[in-house]
Amino acid sequence: MSVTVFVPRDSSAISLGADTVAREIASQAIRNGCAVRLVRNGSRGLAWLEPMVEVQTPEGRIAYGPVTPADVASLFDAEFLHGAPHRLRLGKPEDHPYLAKQERLTFARVGVIDPLSIDDYRAYGGFVGLEKAIHRGGAEIVKAVTDSGLRGRGGAAFPAGIKWNTVLNTPADLKYIVCNADEGDSGTFSDRMLMEGDPFMLIEGMAIAAHAVGARKGYIYVRSEYPYAEATLREAIRIATAAGFLDHFELGVRRGAGAYICGEETALLESLEGKRGIVRFKPPVPAIVGLFGKPTVVNNVITFAAIPTILAEGAEYYKNYGMGRSRGTLPFQLAGNIKHGGLVEKAFGVTLRELLYDYGGGSRSGRPIRAVQVGGPLGAYLPESQFDTPLDYESFAAIGAMVGHGGIVAFDDTVDMAKMARYAMEFCAIESCGKCTPCRIGSTRGVEVIDKIIAGRDAEGGPQVNDREKNLALLRDLNETMLAGSLCAMGGMTPFPVMSALKHFEKDFTHA
Amino acid sequence: MNESQVVVNQAIADLQREEGALLPILHEVQDRLGYVPKDSVPVIAKALSLSRAEVHGVVTFYHHFRQQPAGRRVVQVCRAEACQAVGADALVEHAKQSLGVDFHGTTEDGAVTLEAVFCLGNCACGPSIMIGDDLHGRVTPERFDALVKAARK
Ligand SMILES: Cc1cc2nc3c(=O)[nH]c(=O)nc-3n(C[C@H](O)[C@H](O)[C@H](O)COP(=O)(O)O)c2cc1C
Ligand code: SF4
Ligand code: FES
Numbered sequence: 246m247s248v249t250v251f252v253p254r255d256s257s258a259i260s261l262g263a264d265t266v267a268r269e270i271a272s273q274a275i276r277n278g279c280a281v282r283l284v285r286n287g288s289r290g291l292a293w294l295e296p297m298v299e300v301q302t303p304e305g306r307i308a309y310g311p312v313t314p315a316d317v318a319s320l321f322d323a324e325f326l327h328g329a330p331h332r333l334r335l336g337k338p339e340d341h342p343y344l345a346k347q348e349r350l351t352f353a354r355v356g357v358i359d360p361l362s363i364d365d366y367r368a369y370g371g372f373v374g375l376e377k378a379i380h381r382g383g384a385e386i387v388k389a390v391t392d393s394g395l396r397g398r399g400g401a402a403f404p405a406g407i408k409w410n411t412v413l414n415t416p417a418d419l420k421y422i423v424c425n426a427d428e429g430d431s432g433t434f435s436d437r438m439l440m441e442g443d444p445f446m447l448i449e450g451m452a453i454a455a456h457a458v459g460a461r462k463g464y465i466y467v468r469s470e471y472p473y474a475e476a477t478l479r480e481a482i483r484i485a486t487a488a489g490f491l492d493h494f495e496l497g498v499r500r501g502a503g504a505y506i507c508g509e510e511t512a513l514l515e516s517l518e519g520k521r522g523i524v525r526f527k528p529p530v531p532a533i534v535g536l537f538g539k540p541t542v543v544n545n546v547i548t549f550a551a552i553p554t555i556l557a558e559g560a561e562y563y564k565n566y567g568m569g570r571s572r573g574t575l576p577f578q579l580a581g582n583i584k585h586g587g588l589v590e591k592a593f594g595v596t597l598r599e600l601l602y603d604y605g606g607g608s609r610s611g612r613p614i615r616a617v618q619v620g621g622p623l624g625a626y627l628p629e630s631q632f633d634t635p636l637d638y639e640s641f642a643a644i645g646a647m648v649g650h651g652g653i654v655a656f657d658d659t660v661d662m663a664k665m666a667r668y669a670m671e672f673c674a675i676e677s678c679g680k681c682t683p684c685r686i687g688s689t690r691g692v693e694v695i696d697k698i699i700a701g702r703d704a705e706g707g708p709q710v711n712d713r714e715k716n717l718a719l720l721r722d723l724n725e726t727m728l729a730g731s732l733c734a735m736g737g738m739t740p741f742p743v744m745s746a747l748k749h750f751e752k753d754f755t756h757a
Numbered sequence: 758m759n760e761s762q763v764v765v766n767q768a769i770a771d772l773q774r775e776e777g778a779l780l781p782i783l784h785e786v787q788d789r790l791g792y793v794p795k796d797s798v799p800v801i802a803k804a805l806s807l808s809r810a811e812v813h814g815v816v817t818f819y820h821h822f823r824q825q826p827a828g829r830r831v832v833q834v835c836r837a838e839a840c841q842a843v844g845a846d847a848l849v850e851h852a853k854q855s856l857g858v859d860f861h862g863t864t865e866d867g868a869v870t871l872e873a874v875f876c877l878g879n880c881a882c883g884p885s886i887m888i889g890d891d892l893h894g895r896v897t898p899e900r901f902d903a904l905v906k907a908a909r910k
Contacts, residue, residue, distance in 0.1 A: 257879050260894035292881035428878060431837030437878040469784075469821045470877050472890040499777075500784055502819035505875060519779030519805070521818035537776065579881060581842030586881025609843060618838055654839045654880065668841070672875065 247280035248326045249301040253356070255288035255441050256473040257434065262313060263296035269317040270298070277321050287442020289356030290588030291343050299338060302328035308335040343604060348566060349590045350574050351550050352435075355442035361480055363488050366445045372490065374556030378453045383413050386457035390552065392560035394572025399425050399508075399545030400620070400649045400734075402571075402638045408542060411532035412458040415540040422454045422463035422494075423517065423536060423543045427501055427508035429468065430621025432652030435576040436546035438588055440467070440474040443550075444481035448496065450549030453556060454542050455494040463494060464536075466513055468501040475500060505622075505676035509733050510543045512678060523678045524733045545650070547576060568594035571637040571648075579605045581654035582614070591636075598632040600653060612657040616665075616750065620649025622672050623738035625745035626662065645745065647738075662750035667695040669742040677735060683727045684736025691727075691743065694720045698754055717754070720747070764789045765797040769804045779805060779815055783822055792823045828863040828870040830908045832856075833887040836873045839880035848884045849873070851898040856905070868909045 252267040253259075267283060274281035291297060297310035298320075307328035309320060316333060323331040338344060338356070349355075358365035366372070378386050391406025412420060424447065428436040440447060451463050467475045478498050485491050499517055501507050507516045511525035514536050535541020551573060555563045564572045571593035577600055579586045584606035591600075601607070601614060608614050616626045619636075625646035627634070634640050641648045656665075670691035677684045694716050701713045724740035731737035747754060758766070768785035772778050782801055786793050793816050802812040816822045834852050836845055856864050856871055863870045879885040882894030886901065888908045896904070 256892050257882055257894060260879050260882060260885065260892040295882070429876065431876040432839045432880045433876075434878040434880055470874060470887070473892070474878075499780065501821075502780060502784070503821035503874075504819050516780065517777050519777035519815070520811075521815055580839040581880065581883070583881070622838060652839075652880070654842060656842045660842070665838070665841075668838070672837075676875070 247282045249282045249284055250326070251284045251286045251299040251301075251306070253288045253296060254285035254360070254473075254477075255295075255438060256471075257292055257438075258288050258295040258297070259473070261295050261311065265314045266296045266298065266312050266317065269314045273317050273321050279321070279326055281326070284359045286358065287355040287360050288438060288588075289338055289344060290352065290438065291341065291585070292587035293585050294335065297335070297338075298325075300326055300328055304328065305337050305339075308338045308341070309333040310335055343585065343587070343589070347590050348574050348592050350554050350563070350566070351439070351446070351547060352443075352576055352588065352590045353554075354446065355438060358443070360442050360444055360477060361484060363445065363484055366443075370557065371445055371553070372449060374553030375449050375453055375456075375490070378456055378556050383457045383459060386453065386556070387413055389555055389560045390457075393551075393555045393563040394560075394567070394570070395548065395551055395555065395563065396571070396638065397545055398547035398551070398575065398650065399510075400430075400647070402648070405544060405548055408532050408544070409454065409458055411530070412460075412540045412542050415533050417540050419462070419537075419539045420458055420460035421536040421539055421541040422451050422458075422460045423514070423531075423541055424451055424463070424465040424549055425508065425510060425513055425543055425545050426465050426467040426471075426474070427513060428471070428546070428650070429505040429508040430623075430650050430652050432580040432618065432654035433578050433621060433650045434580070435578055435588060435651065437471055437474050439546055439550050439576075440471070441477050444478050445485060446550045446553055447478075447546055448481060448485050448490070450552035451496065452491065452494050453552050454544070454549065458540075458542060460542070461494060463496045464499050464517055465496070466499050466501060466507070466517060468507075469503050505672075506678045506733075506735055509678075509735065513543070514541065521678075523680055524735075526732065547650075566592035568592070568635065568637050569639055571639070575636070575648070575651045577636070577651045577653060579653055579655070581618075582608045582610055582657045583655045584609050593637045594635045596633050596635050597627065597653070600636070601632065601655060605655065608655060608657045610657045610659075612659065614655050615658040615660055616656045616662060616746075618654045618656075618665075618742065619652070620647040621652055622669060623647075623734055623741060624649050624652075625741045626665065626749065627745070628749040645741065647741070662746040662753040663695065663699050664753075666743045666746040666754075667692055667699070669739055669746075670695060673735060673739040681730060681732050681736055683730040684732075684739075687723050687727045687736065688739060691720065691723055691739075694723065695743075713755075717747075761790055761794050761797070762800075765794070765800055769801060773804050779807070779812065783816065787822060790826075792826050795824060829868050830889055831870045831872055832905060832908070833872045833874040833877070835875070835877050835879075835883065835885045835887075837876040837880075839876070840883035840885055843883045845884045848886075848896060848898060848901060852886075852901060855898075855902055869905060 673688035
């Protein structure tokens with residue numbers, strides 16, 4: 246009898262040596278005469294413990310981590326194949342405090358199964374949602390999605406059911422399902438982890454959407470920075486097609502080309518059409534005039550991945566999680582200067598403080614956490630006084646912040662917030678699609694003004710310091726113009742990180 | 758026909774019937790040749806019934822596409838917020854010094870091209886870099902040098 250050993254194939258685990266660890270386990274197994282079946286699972290999302298190796302024992306799975314190649318020999322000596330004690334032994338993964346209190350609906354299988362085994366997928370509840378959907382009409386499926394309260398997980402939080410209903414009710418010879426897997430926000434990696442760890446769930450969600458609205462064709466647009474995810478998706482689609490799950494839905498993968506703006510849905514459609522990623526005016530919305538002019542459902546990876554659970558367990562089940570108008574769960578991503586970074590799927594309503602300290606364990610550096618950016622490069626910077634805000638779309642909007650895609654980036658007290666504000670403007674200047682002047686030109690002016698303010702800070706007296714108020718007024722004006730005069734959130738929301746940095750951390754902008 | 762013309766023609770033949778075929782063709786050309794040669798633009802334009810300006814516009818719009826050959830290995834260093842929070846700026850400085858080039862530059866021996874990237878989806882394990890298609894996390898300056906040395910071989 247061979248022992249099953251799991252070593253993640255998630256690219257984050259690989260970035261810390263998982264491939265080498267897997268090779269080392271295979272060769273040591275041969276040397277020790279042990280029969281080992283190696284499974285490359287997804288990541289459980291405990292990033293600081295990666296590569297986290299698990300062994301199947303009669304008592305359940307036992308985890309060890311973080312495992313380096315040099316640890317492998319001692320693991321064999323300690324008889325880790327029987328789950329024996331070792332300095333790296335973590336016990337049962339599901340009992341680990343980081344995982345025990347999570348509410349994993351979308352990430353239930355990630356890290357557990359072999360991502361490319363359709364048998365594993367079925368054994369853990371896969372395709373139940375699709376099988377139920379097949380016997381229902383489009384309107385009934387759309388109603389379930391609407392009733393679940395699911396809102397888009399890509400950032401804008403638009404109700405998925407309303408979007409699907411529009412596509413359903415727009416007559417056309419051809420309709421498309423497009424998955425936004427551009428995941429450009431810094432601090433986010435849940436789309437990637439899902440595509441690498443449970444790709445069939447995304448495929449199932451898209452197939453349900455296709456059946457619901459009457460689409461026969463779809464694309465997953467993956468950013469070029471995610472080669473592992475792209476390869477996994479291509480393989481998963483090949484397997485699902487061979488197994489007959491995509492008989493009525495032709496699904497393709499398309500690679501982006503390093504443009505943040507192509508995460509914006511209309512720029513993404515332009516890019517899929519083979520053009521520059523320039524944002525389109527709305528209306529018409531993509532649900533009516535989308536890809537190649539056809540009605541198109543555009544949703545984020547995590548939005549589609551939530552669908553199978555809603556169909557399998559019912560809208561009520563999903564809706565029972567969450568608070569206010571934010572229903573269900575969100576896979577939060579703890580990133581940046583954080584001790585226990587990784588993926589935490591929780592119902593809406595958890596506070597930032599719980600995530601940062603109960604899960605995150607505080608900063609990685611051991612210094613106080615001073616600022617946190619939530620929701621990507623267009624999200625506000627929050628000071629400690631706002632850490633008790635519950636993560637819910639409306640509560641965040643009320644403090645001028647956004648939950649977005651659920652990325653949480655922590656900075657310790659060595660951060661220079663004037664520098665971060667400058668970076669926000671610089672990023673906008675680099676990634677602007679160029680259509681509107683306030684975004685294209687304003688962001689460059691923003692960098693210049695902040696540079697002047699920063700220079701004034703360091704100058705000992707002199708005229709620059711006297712200009713400070715003028716420069717700050719200019720910066721505020723510029724932000725107002727960008728806010729009001731931009732077609733999309735790139736130019737329209739860059740003011741959020743900039744102005745929140747200025748508001749909460751003004752001393753970083755002042756004369757030392 | 759030289760080698761690059763063969764690659765371009767093959768990419769066109771394989772992919773031109775795809776919907777919105779331009780990006781897939783450009784990716785295929787760059788994957789095989791390391792860049793999109795200037796003289797491939799009119800060929801691709803003709804095959805897809807586009808103007809040269811349209812194809813050129815697409816090649817230049819996207820950061821990923823390059824019009825000049827890169828070094829044998831492309832090293833991308835993440836500059837985005839989560840990596841900045843754990844020392845990306847210092848790593849960027851080190852990378853530039855250690856390779857003796859700025860971003861977009863190629864080392865004198867033609868081995869390594871340095872590029873900036875905005876997030877590699879490895880934000881809990883920064884600072885992150887990517888060498889070719891290989892992702893690396895928690896990269897210290899010392900580890901950077903070791904990884905680049907190994908990649909030069
Ligand atoms: C500048 C900008 C970048 C965006 N980037 C992404 C992205 O990377 N991924 C994503 O899913 N949505 C992104 N969005 C949101 C999309 O425009 C759109 O709302 C989303 O794809 C809709 O899917 P959802 O309703 O399932 O979230 C971005 C929006 C803007 C304005
Ligand atoms: S705000 Fe910026 S990115 Fe958005 S459409 Fe205008 S120029 Fe393009
Ligand atoms: S910010 Fe560097 S990998 Fe995401």
